[in-house]
Structures are given as structure tokens and as C-alpha cells.
Amino acid sequence: MSKWVYSFGDGAAEGTRQMKELLGGKGANLAEMSSIGLPVPPGFTISTEMCAWYDRHQQSYPDALTGQIEAAMQKMEQSVGAIFGDSQNPLLVSVRSGARVSMPGMMDTVLNLGLNDLTVEGLARRSGDARFAWDSYRRFIQMYGDVVMGVAHHLFEEALENLKLDKGVDLDTELDEKDLRDLVEMYKEEVERTLGKPFPQDPQKQLWGAISAVFKSWKTDRARVYRRLNGIPEDWGTAVNVQAMVFGNMGESSATGVAFTRDPSTGERAYYGEFLINAQGEDVVAGIRTPQHLTIKAREAGKSNKPSMEEAMPKVFGQLVGIFETLEGHYRDMQDIEFTVQDNKLWMLQTRSGKRTAKAALKIAVDMASEGLISEDEAVMRVDPAALDQLLHPTLDPAASRDVLTIGLPASPGAASGHVAFTADEAEARAKEGEAVILVRVETSPEDIHGMHAARGILTARGGMTSHAAVVARGMGRPCVSGAGALRVDVKTGEMTVGGRTIRRGEMITIDGSTGEVMAGHVPTLKAELSGDFAQLMAWADRARTMAVRTNADTPHDTETARGFGAEGIGLCRTEHMFFDGDRIIAVRQMILAEDEAGRRRALETLLPHQRQDFAEIFHIMRGLPVTIRLLDPPLHEFLPREEKEFAEVAAVMQVNPEHLRRRALELTEANPMLGHRGCRLGIAYPEIYEMQARAIFEAALHVGEQSGETIIPEIMIPLVSTVAELAFLKERIDAVAEIVFEEKETRLTYLVGTMIELPRAAITANEIAGKADFFSFGTNDLTQTTFGISRDDAGGFMPLYIDYGILSRDPFVSIDQTGVGELVRMGAERGRSTKAEIKLGICGEHGGDPASIHFCHGVGLDYVSCSPYRVPIARLAAAQAALEAKAALEGGKA
Ligand code: ADP
Ligand code: MG
Ligand code: MG
Numbered sequence: 001m002s003k004w005v006y007s008f009g010d011g012a013a014e015g016t017r018q019m020k021e022l023l024g025g026k027g028a029n030l031a032e033m034s035s036i037g038l039p040v041p042p043g044f045t046i047s048t049e050m051c052a053w054y055d056r057h058q059q060s061y062p063d064a065l066t067g068q069i070e071a072a073m074q075k076m077e078q079s080v081g082a083i084f085g086d087s088q089n090p091l092l093v094s095v096r097s098g099a100r101v102s103m104p105g106m107m108d109t110v111l112n113l114g115l116n117d118l119t120v121e122g123l124a125r126r127s128g129d130a131r132f133a134w135d136s137y138r139r140f141i142q143m144y145g146d147v148v149m150g151v152a153h154h155l156f157e158e159a160l161e162n163l164k165l166d167k168g169v170d171l172d173t174e175l176d177e178k179d180l181r182d183l184v185e186m187y188k189e190e191v192e193r194t195l196g197k198p199f200p201q202d203p204q205k206q207l208w209g210a211i212s213a214v215f216k217s218w219k220t221d222r223a224r225v226y227r228r229l230n231g232i233p234e235d236w237g238t239a240v241n242v243q244a245m246v247f248g249n250m251g252e253s254s255a256t257g258v259a260f261t262r263d264p265s266t267g268e269r270a271y272y273g274e275f276l277i278n279a280q281g282e283d284v285v286a287g288i289r290t291p292q293h294l295t296i297k298a299r300e301a302g303k304s305n306k307p308s309m310e311e312a313m314p315k316v317f318g319q320l321v322g323i324f325e326t327l328e329g330h331y332r333d334m335q336d337i338e339f340t341v342q343d344n345k346l347w348m349l350q351t352r353s354g355k356r357t358a359k360a361a362l363k364i365a366v367d368m369a370s371e372g373l374i375s376e377d378e379a380v381m382r383v384d385p386a387a388l389d390q391l392l393h394p395t396l397d398p399a400a401s402r403d404v405l406t407i408g409l410p411a412s413p414g415a416a417s418g419h420v421a422f423t424a425d426e427a428e429a430r431a432k433e434g435e436a437v438i439l440v441r442v443e444t445s446p447e448d449i450h451g452m453h454a455a456r457g458i459l460t461a462r463g464g465m466t467s468h469a470a471v472v473a474r475g476m477g478r479p480c481v482s483g484a485g486a487l488r489v490d491v492k493t494g495e496m497t498v499g500g501r502t503i504r505r506g507e508m509i510t511i512d513g514s515t516g517e518v519m520a521g522h523v524p525t526l527k528a529e530l531s532g533d534f535a536q537l538m539a540w541a542d543r544a545r546t547m548a549v550r551t552n553a554d555t556p557h558d559t560e561t562a563r564g565f566g567a568e569g570i571g572l573c574r575t576e577h578m579f580f581d582g583d584r585i586i587a588v589r590q591m592i593l594a595e596d597e598a599g600r601r602r603a604l605e606t607l608l609p610h611q612r613q614d615f616a617e618i619f620h621i622m623r624g625l626p627v628t629i630r631l632l633d634p635p636l637h638e639f640l641p642r643e644e645k646e647f648a649e650v651a652a653v654m655q656v657n658p659e660h661l662r663r664r665a666l667e668l669t670e671a672n673p674m675l676g677h678r679g680c681r682l683g684i685a686y687p688e689i690y691e692m693q694a695r696a697i698f699e700a701a702l703h704v705g706e707q708s709g710e711t712i713i714p715e716i717m718i719p720l721v722s723t724v725a726e727l728a729f730l731k732e733r734i735d736a737v738a739e740i741v742f743e744e745k746e747t748r749l750t751y752l753v754g755t756m757i758e759l760p761r762a763a764i765t766a767n768e769i770a771g772k773a774d775f776f777s778f779g780t781n782d783l784t785q786t787t788f789g790i791s792r793d794d795a796g797g798f799m800p801l802y803i804d805y806g807i808l809s810r811d812p813f814v815s816i817d818q819t820g821v822g823e824l825v826r827m828g829a830e831r832g833r834s835t836k837a838e839i840k841l842g843i844c845g846e847h848g849g850d851p852a853s854i855h856f857c858h859g860v861g862l863d864y865v866s867c868s869p870y871r872v873p874i875a876r877l878a879a880a881q882a883a884l885e886a887k888a889a890l891e892g893g894k895a
Contacts, residue, residue, distance in 0.1 A: 004050050005068040008034040009042020009244075010079050016022040017331075024049045024239035026098030029351050036330060038323060038348050042079040043093070043243030045070035046211065048100070051237030053213045072242075076113055082126075085203035089126055092136070092245040094281075094669040095210035097217060099238040102352065105226040106238060108147045109215035111281050112140035112245060114360050120184075134180035135172075139249075139280060141187040141199055144206065148213040151194045159186045162775050169291060173278055207242070214240045229868045231809075232814050246347040249280045249487045255313065257292060258284055261324045262334045264356045267363030271295055271324060273337075275309050280340075294320075319346050327351055332362050332374050333382075334392040358387035366533040369540075376540045377884055383537060385851040385878040389413050389514075391534065392565075392870050393479065394525040396512055403520040405509070406498045408459070408484030410469035410516040410734035413870075415772035416457035416479045417510040417522045422491045424451020431455065438509055440496055442489050444469040446638055449580055452478060453555070457511045459518060461487040464796040465814075471846070475552065477561060478868040479513030487518075531566075538566060540871060541880035547857065548864035549875045550626070552844055554578065556617040562869035566876055569625035570618070571777060571866020572717075575693060576634050578614050579607075585639065589650045590634045593664045597688060604692040611696035612703075619704040619712050628715040628777065628844075628866075629697055630756070631690045632682055635673040674791060679720020683730050698741040701749055715752040717777060722761040724768040731772055754840070758782035763828035770835035777866070778825050780845030780853075784812050787821045813846065816853040826860050842866055851878035858882035 006014040006023060008031040015023045015031030023031065027045030033039040039816035046069070053062060054159035077083050082091035092114040097106040115123065115137045124133035145151040160172070163183055169175065175183070191199045200206050217223060218238045227234065227437035248256030257275025258542060262268060274291035276284050284291050292306045294317070299308040309317045320339065323346070327335045340347045356364065361383050369379035393414025396402070416477040421427040424447065427439040431454035436839040439455035441448060443462040452458055460469045463481055473480030488497045494505035503520065510523040542828035550571035551562035559570065579588045584607060591603035619627060641647045641661070651658040651689055683690040694716060701712040716734055721727050731753050743749045753772075755764050758779030766776065785792055792813050802808045808817075816822050824842070832839050842864040849871030856878060857865050867875050 001063055002049075003060070003068070004047055004062070004065050005044050005072050006031065006047065007044045007072045007075055009040060009043070009076065011035070011037050011766065015045060020100050021236075021237070022049065024048060024241075025102060025352055026096060026350060026576055027239045027241050030241065030243070030349075032330075033327075033348050033351060036326070038326065039346060040348050041244040041246045042076045043241060044069070044076070045098075046240040046242070048237040048239045051215050051218055051239070052235060054212075055219070055237075057218070058867050060599065069242075076244050084114055084207075085119065086122065086794035087118040087771055088122045090114055090117075090122050092123070094213065094241075094243050094245055095205070095207070096243065097214040097238050098241055099124075099218075099232075101232065102234050103223065103226060103232065103238075105217075105224075106386045107214045108143070109281065110140070110213075112136040113144065113206050113210060114203045115140045116206075118201075119203070124786040127250065129250060131177040131180065131894075132247065134177055134184060134281075135175075135249055136247070138180050138183045138187060141184060141191070144185065144210065145191050145199065149191065149195060149199075149745040151191055155190050155194065156187060159183065159190060166657050208800075211240050211242075214238060220229065228806075236638055244351075246340050246342045246345075247280070248276075248342060249278055250343055253280055253313075253341070253344045254278055255309070256280055256284060256618045256797040257291075257294070257309065257318070257339055257341075259324070259337045259339065260334065260354050261328050261337070262354075262364055263358070264334070264336070264354050264360055267360030267365060267367070268357065270297065271321065272298065277312065281850070284752065300866045313341065313344070316341050316344060319426065323348065328373070332368070332378075334360075343876035358384070361387060362391065362533050362537060366536050371424070377544055379537060380541050380544055380877065383877065385854075385874045385881065388874050388877060389870075392528050392530070392873060393477070395514070396510070397524045397526050400524050402510075402517065402523055405501060405503075405520055405731055406484050406486040407516045408481040408487075408518060409465055409470070410514050411465055411467070411482035412458075412473035412478060412480035413514040413525070414457075414477070414479035415510065415512040415525050417454040417508060417525070419506050419508055420496070421451070421455070421523075422489065422494060422496075422505060424448040424454075426505075427451035428454040438511060440487075440489060440509075441469070442618045443467060444472065446576075446580065446634075446803055447642075449577055450582075452476065453557075457481075457488070457513065458719050459484060459509075459511050461485065461489050461631035465811075467796070468793075473513070474870070475868040476558065477868070479511055481511045481513055481518055483514050484516075484518055517670075534873075538876060541877045542566070543880075545876065545880040545883045547854075547862060547879045547883070549872055549879060550628075550842065550844075550864050550866040551869050551872055552848070552866050553618070553869060556621055558869050559618050559621045562872055563621060563625075565869055565872035567625075567869065567872045568864070570622055570629075571629060571842050571848070571864060573618060573629045575611070575614075575630060575632055576638075578611060579632075579639060581610075584610050584652055586650055588639050589641055589646075590654055591689070592639055592668070593650065593654070593661050595664075597686075598877035600686060602687050604688055608692050610694055611693060612700045615697055615714075616704050619700055619714070620708065623704065623708050623710045623712065626713055626715055627776075628717050628754075629693075630717040630719050631680075631693050633719040633799075635670060635676050635678040636682065637665070637668045637670065637673060639794075640668065669766050674793075680718050680726045680730055681720065683718065684726065687733050690730060691733060691737050694737040695741055698749070698751070699745075701751070702741070702745050702747060705749060706747075711749070713750050713752065713753060713774060717751070717775075719779070720758060720782070721755045721769065722759045724765065724772055725757050727769060752840075756782075756844075757825075757828045757832075759786050760791060760824055763824040763831075766828040767835045770832040770839050773832075773836075773839065775840035775842070776828060776832050776863075777844065778828065778841075778843040780821060780825065780847045781813065783824060783845070784817065784821050787824060788812060788817075810852075815850050816845075816847045816856055818856050820864055822856055825857075829860050829862065840864075849875055849880075854878040855882040858886060 013031035017032035020028045025043045084091045096109045120137045124130040142156040146153045254275045259273030263272045273294045286504040293308045333353045338350035361374035365379040365382040368374045396415045418438040427437045437455045438457045440459045460482045510519040548568045550569040552572040553559040554577045587606040594600045647658045702716045705712040752774035754775030755781040841862045844866040848865040849867030
């Protein structure tokens with residue numbers, strides 16, 4: 001016969017904390033607390049399997065359930081010394097829902113179940129406190145009526161409020177027995193009036209009604225929506241806990257409260273919580289009366305004159321503190337606790353690992369390891385890498401007031417204040433004057449890069465989480481709010497309007513890229529704290545991980561930032577951004593629009609010293625560490641002039657007719673540029689471009705090597721290769737340039753030539769390509785685009801729908817699609833290694849900074865991941881967790 005019911009109480013339990021799947025989180029922990037001897041009111045848990053059974057059988061129950069519940073009920077009755085439904089000495093229970101993880105949307109708890117017109121009198125006589133009995137009864141009708149029977153909550157509230165008005169009192173506690181009797185009558189009438197049937201008097205009916213209500217609540221729309229948003233499977237189901245009541249509403253020596261064993265917002269080792277004297281259950285959070293602090297210290301900090309629990313109930317408080325210690329020692333984590341005091345006796349009603357801010361998670365993990373409660377490896381496992389994001393950027397001072405104009409998408413975390421600039425040039429010019437600037441655009445494009453760099457933050461009216469603004473801002477570590485749709489930007493008049501308000505050029509605004517808020521004026525920020533606990537946890541993480549973490553950086557500034565965050569080299573240095581910088585773009589345009597090779601070479605001559613300088617600075621900052629430089633990748637037309645003025649500018653320099661240039665520009669236009677003349681195809685059509693870049697790299701590396709005395713090992717990376725022949729063609733030319741430069745300088749250096757694996761054909765033929773490559777870097781952005789055949793820039797139209805419908809569980813541009821794109825990565829790695837065992841393997845797409853993708857990369861056996869500077873610490877932690885998990889799995893497998 002199946003077992004559906006698990007009892008707990010009196011220092012024993014049939015369940016354990018490991019049984020969360022079966023008993024739900026609340027039930028498993030009640031059982032655990034009971035077994036370790038903590039004072040838990042006795043009760044039983046109906047397992048989550050019953051939830052599925054109930055559903056499969058048209059909302060009915062197996063015959064065996066009744067007997068099991070009766071037996072468990074009898075056990076409770078013996079333990080408490082009262083009988084369920086007895087008119088002289090009634091046992092009352094609570095009915096509480098409880099899934100594996102706590103879940104809003106589930107049925108609210110019903111307290112004081114078992115009361116009716118007869119048992120309430122018995123309770124009054126036994127307790128010697130009629131007011132308490134009637135207070136419990138009116139609470140029960142209100143809760144059961146609302147939660148189980150569906151009578152609108154406010155109907156009860158109104159009756160209560162009216163009564164208090166009539167009596168001229170403010171608080172529920174000021175109502176006397178007679179008032180509460182009247183209230184019960186009113187409540188019962190309310191139920192009859194609304195439902196056309198009386199409030200159930202039979203305690204058995206009440207019990208089964210409440211149990212069924214819990215199981216039904218698993219299927220409500222509210223619960224479904226929550227599950228979908230949080231990825232909780234439908235088939236988990238909820239458990240039901242039935243537990244003997246203890247009463248916090250029995251006068252001045254009774255109370256109810258909630259507590260954390262450490263401060264959940266700072267992580268400080270200070271008990272934190274609230275309690276209310278003469279109250280029940282949800283009164284503390286309901287805000288009917290202002291709750292009191294637990295400790296003297298907290299009361300003083302909160303400037304409250306109401307006594308803390310430490311003062312009002314010193315003995316019970318002492319016991320509670322003892323239990324905090326026991327629970328932390330037992331669970332080895334910060335606990336979130338619910339308790340009740342009945343006539344100076346303490347009862348535990350719930351414990352679970354407490355939710356906490358990123359800051360608190362970090363502090364608690366490091367503190368607990370230092371206290372010896374957990375190991376350093378466990379501390380590494382305790383912090384969510386994604387949450388570190390909050391800590392790496394400045395945040396808004398929570399105490400400051402905010403004048404919120406609108407809310408857009410939280411596209412790149414961190415907060416910044418600055419004067420509004422509407423063009424990139426203006427942003428750059430103002431920043432040069434030392435002003436803090438927020439660049440506001442309808443949307444950004446590659447030409448805005450310099451302005452984005454100069455700005456403290458970026459705000460756009462259009463574009464999603466993977467728009468140009470969002471991706472570039474994240475890469476640069478600039479806060480960004482994108483897609484603020486309510487915003488009207490008028491570059492001509494130099495103003496933006498939102499919600500009937502106008503902000504003019506130069507006025508101050510503040511954006512919070514972690515929440516999407518856009519605010520008027522300056523809001524003070526708090527700086528990121530990267531020493532102390534943060535540094536300690538990172539040190540433990542670095543010891544645990546096996547993959548290296550590099551960064552994607554194209555500028556000295558980003559390189560510096562990344563090194564500060566612990567990057568162990570550059571995995572991707574794009575060279576195209578360098579082409580936009582300052583006056584270079586004119587030379588670049590000259591090169592593109594030139595009629596012949598000679599013309600191109602002339603323009604490239606002008607670019608060479610600039611490129612050399614760029615590389616030298618980056619090599620210098622990263623000295624001692626590897627630097628991978630990708631040769632020019634984007635389609636040339638991205639660099640072309642757009643406006644009249646720009647055509648005229650280039651034409652003047654080239655001494656040709658602007659009309660002629662426009663024709664040439666037209667020739668370069670492509671129907672599908674992302675699959676067009678770009679990547680290594682450019683290098684093959686115009687070898688002189690890659691030759692110039694290779695020369696700049698070698699000259700810079702030799703120069704910095706000589707100056708710093710450190711060996712610089714440049715890694716030259718060819719983009720968009722699909723066949724080994726492309727790579728062979730280009731490698732031969734790069735090697736030839738190397739020889740020329742080495743002869744000129746009369747020294748040599750070691751360098752690597754490798755390729756991106758970012759096209760399916762490259763992954764499939766990786767065994768061939770490896771013959772010509774020293775390393776592979778998986779470019780999973782393009783690999784995702786080309787594997788799915790989805791353009792990242794255009795996915796915004798349907799991707800949210802795909803996620804919503806569950807067609808894709810996550811955006812594959814954010815977290816790697818392990819079964820499809822990931823399989824190509826795995827294949828590429830395996831085939832590459834089959835040809836060249838020592839080939840270096842890394843990843844450099846946006847995925848390099850995504851914890852789930854990093855886990856995947858560890859599994860595939862990549863040597864390193866590369867991500868934007870601000871994600872470096874996240875990647876270090878995620879790589880450590882992946883290594884520790886793999887180790888644990890291996891040891892588990894052996895055992
Ligand atoms: P939630 O999951 O919403 O926290 P709970 O089932 O934990 O709901 O119940 C909420 C509150 O009700 C508890 O914190 C506790 O104060 C009170 N409560 C629940 N069961 C009992 C009980 N058997 N005796 C006294 N109070 C109870
Ligand atoms: Mg609770
Ligand atoms: Mg690419």
C-alpha cells in the first residue's frame with residue numbers, strides 16, 4: 001500500500017530534510033526540526049505525490065488516504081492531549097501548503113481549523129480565556145471563508161472595520177469577547193449571503209475542504225504563471241501540512257514572529273527579525289500593527305520605543321537565540337525562521353535557507369568559511385555568479401529619493417548620473433571638458449562607439465536586451481537602459497520628452513541599468529567594493545577552477561579594467577572599433593573606396609602607425625599574458641560614409657568627385673551583409689588589409705617585448721573561416737609578413753595563428769582546419785546565428801514569443817543552446833584535438849560570460865573562456881563552480 005502521510009512531532013519524524021521532493025520544503029524541514037529535538041507542534045505532511053494523484057483522478061482521493069490521515073490525527077491528539085472536533089477539549093490545526101520551493105500563488109495557510117459554534121465554547125472553558133477563543137474563531141472563519149470558500153477578503157475586512165468604528169477603537173486587540181462574538185455572527189452571515197450556504201460546522205468537512213483547496217491551488221493561473229516565469233515543472237506538485245495549533249494570541253505572554261539568523265541585506269552576523277505580542281500568524285507581515293524588533297540593538301538602530309523581544313521576553317528570546325545557533329550549525333546556512341510563543345513557551349513553525357542580497361550572500365559565505373561552518377569550496381558554491389553583477393557596478397544609494405521619469409529595459413547593469421547629450425560627438429566633446437555625460441539616442445549604431453565610450457551611461461528609446469546599445473554597453477561596462485519606449489527624442493531641438501515632461505540638452509539625469517529606471521536629476525551612487533570578502537572569495541574560486549578566464553577587450557581602458565578584474569589575457573581583441581577612432585575613419589574610407597590595390601595600400605600606410613600604437617598599448621597592459629587579436633571582420637560597407645558631409649570629406653582627401661564615391665559605395669552594398677563579403681573573405685580579396693594588420697601586430701609585439709623585457713606572444717585570429725584552404729591561404733601571407741618584419745628588426749618572436757570556429761562547416765571540418773591552426777576560438781555569436789539561421793539583430797521580433805511559448809527555454813544568444821550549437825562546439829573541440837592534441841581551445845562569444853554556458857564549456861574541456869571585462873569575476877566564479885561540481889560528481893560516482 002502506498003504511503004501518503006508522514007507524521008512529525010515529539011522529537012521524531014518519518015521524514016527528513018532530504019525528502020523535499022516528497023514532503024515539500026516546509027514539510028521536510030518541519031520533520032527535520034522535529035527529529036533534532038526542536039519544539040515543533042506535532043502534525044503530518046500529505047506528500048506531493050497525492051497532488052498528482054488527485055489531479056489524475058478527477059479531484060478524488062485513494063481510499064487508503066482516509067485511514068492514514070485518521071491514524072496521523074490520533075497521534076497528534078495523543079501528543080497534544082486534545083481531540084479534533086471534541087466539544088469539551090478540541091484540538092485545532094493549521095493547514096499549510098508547501099511545494100519543493102516556496103511559491104507565491106499557492107494557497108494561503110488556514111489557522112484555527114476545527115472551530116465551530118460548539119468547540120469554540122470548549123476552547124473558551126479549557127483556556128479560561130473566552131476572548132482568545134472567539135478571536136481564534138473569527139480569524140478562522142475569515143481565513144477559511146476567503147481562502148477555501150472564495151468569499152472576498154474585503155467583505156470580512158469591512159465588517160471588522162465597521163465594528164471598530166462603532167466601538168471607537170483602533171486595534172483588533174481592543175475588541176472584547178462580546179465584540180468578537182458579534183463579529184463571528186456577522187462573518188457567518190456574510191458567508192451565507194455570498195454563497196447561499198452556511199459556514200461548515202463539521203470539523204472533518206473543514207479539514208478535507210482545506211486539503212483539497214491546497215491541491216487545487218497548484219493549478220490556479222497565478223501558480224501557473226509563477227511556475228512558468230521561474231522554470232518550475234508542473235509535475236512537482238505541492239504537499240499539504242496539517243499541524244496542531246499553538247497560539248500566539250493568548251495574551252501578553254504570547255507572541256508570533258519571523259527571524260533571520262543573519263542580516264539578509266548586509267550579511268552582518270546579527271539576528272534580524274520582527275515579532276508581535278498577542279498576535280497570530282500573518283499579523284506580523286500584514287501591517288495591521290507595527291511589529292517590534294527582536295534585539296535591543298535593532299530597536300535602537302530603528303529608533304523605536306516599543307520594547308524588543310530581548311527586553312519583553314528575555315527568557316524566550318534566549319531560547320530562540322539558542323535555536324538560531326542550532327539551526328545554523330545543523331543546516332550550515334543562514335536560516336529564515338517563523339516562530340510562535342504560547343504563554344511563554346517557544347514553538348518553531350518553519351525554517352528554510354534565507355533569501356539574501358548578493359552582498360549578503362558574499363559576506364555570509366566568506367564568514368561561514370572563516371567560522372569553520374563550511375569549507376572554502378562550499379563558500380565558492382554558495383554565491384550565484386550572476387548575482388555578482390550587482391556588486392561590480394556602482395549602485396544607487398537606497399536611501400536617496402528618486403524622481404522616476406520612465407522605466408526601460410535593464411540592459412547593462414550599474415547606475416550613473418550625467419548631463420544629457422543627444423549625439424556621440426556632443427557626448428565626446430562634453431566628456432573632454434570633464435563633464436559626466438549620459439548619451440541619449442533613439443538607438444545606437446557602430447558610429448556612436450566613441451560617444452558611448454565617453455559617456456557614463458547610455459539611454460535608448462528603441463532596441464531590446466541584445467540591441468547594439470545593450471551589447472556594446474555591457475562590453476564596455478557602461479550602465480545602459482535600452483528600449484525606454486515612452487521616450488521621445490528630438491535631436492534637432494535638443495530635447496527629450498517623457499510623460500509630459502521635457503528634459504533639455506545638458507540637463508542632469510540618472511539611469512539605473514540594473515532596474516531600467518530613468519530618473520530626473522542626480523541620484524547619489526555607492527561605489528563597488530572589490531576588496532575584502534570579494535577578493536577572498538575570488539581567491540578561493542581561482543584555486544578551484546581549471547579553465548582560464550580571458551577578456552574581450554579592444555581598448556587600453558577595457559584591457560586595464562579586465563586585468564583589474566583578474567583577466568588572464570585577451571581572448572578577443574576586435575580591430576574594427578579601432579577603425580572608427582578619430583580621423584582614422586577617413587583613411588579607412590579612402591582604403592575601401594580606392595579603385596585599385598595601389599590606392600588601398602596608400603591608405604593602409606596611414607593606418608599602420610595607428611594600429612601599431614593600439615596594439616602596443618594593449619600588449620603593454622597585458623604583458624606576460626596571451627593576447628588574441630582578430631583581424632578585420634565586419635563587411636566593409638559598415639565603414640562607408642552615410643551623409644553628404646562625410647562623402648565630401650573623403651572626396652576632398654582623395655581628390656575625386658563625391659559622385660564617383662557614391663557610385664562605388666553603392667557597388668559595395670550587399671543584400672545580406674552578415675553572410676556577405678566579410679571575415680576572412682575580406683582578407684582573401686584584399687590581402688593587403690590583413691598584411692598591414694599583421695605587420696602592426698608584429699612590430700608592436702617586438703617593440704613592447706624589447707621595452708618591457710617580457711616575452712609577448714601574439715595570437716593572430718582569422719575570422720569566419722569555413723574551409724581549411726581559406727586559413728592556409730591567409731596563414732601563408734601572415735607568415736611571410738612575419739619573416740619580413742623579423743628580418744627588418746633582426747629579431748624574432750613566437751606567435752600563433754589560429755581561427756574562429758563560428759560557422760557550422762568549420763566545426764564539422766575542424767579536424768582539417770586544426771592542421772593549419774595553433775588555436776580555435778569558438779565564436780558562438782555567429783555560430784548561433786548560422787546554426788539556427790537566425791539573425792541576432794532581428795530576433796527581437798519573435799524571440800520573446802519563443803520563450804513565452806516554451807519553444808526555446810532560453811534565448812540562445814544569451815545562454816548557449818547546448819543540444820544544437822553546443823554539439824557543434826563539442827564536435828569542433830573533439831575533431832580539432834584528434835588532429836592536434838595540444839591545440840588551444842577557447843570561447844569568445846557573449847556566452848563566455850554566461851554561467852550556464854561556462855559550465856558547458858568546462859564539460860567540453862575548453863582551455864579558457866573569454867568575456868567582457870565586467871563579467872570576468874562572474875566567469876571566474878562560474879568556472880570554479882563547474883570544476884567543483886565535476887569533481888563532486890566524479891567522487892560521487894566512485895563512492
Ligand atoms: P507561508 O508559506 O505563507 O509562510 P505558513 O504555512 O508558513 O505560510 O503559515 C504562515 C504563518 O501561520 C506561520 O508563520 C505561523 O505564524 C502561522 N502558523 C502556521 N501554522 C501554525 C500553527 N500550527 N500554529 C500556529 N501558527 C501557525
Ligand atoms: Mg511560512
Ligand atoms: Mg563572428
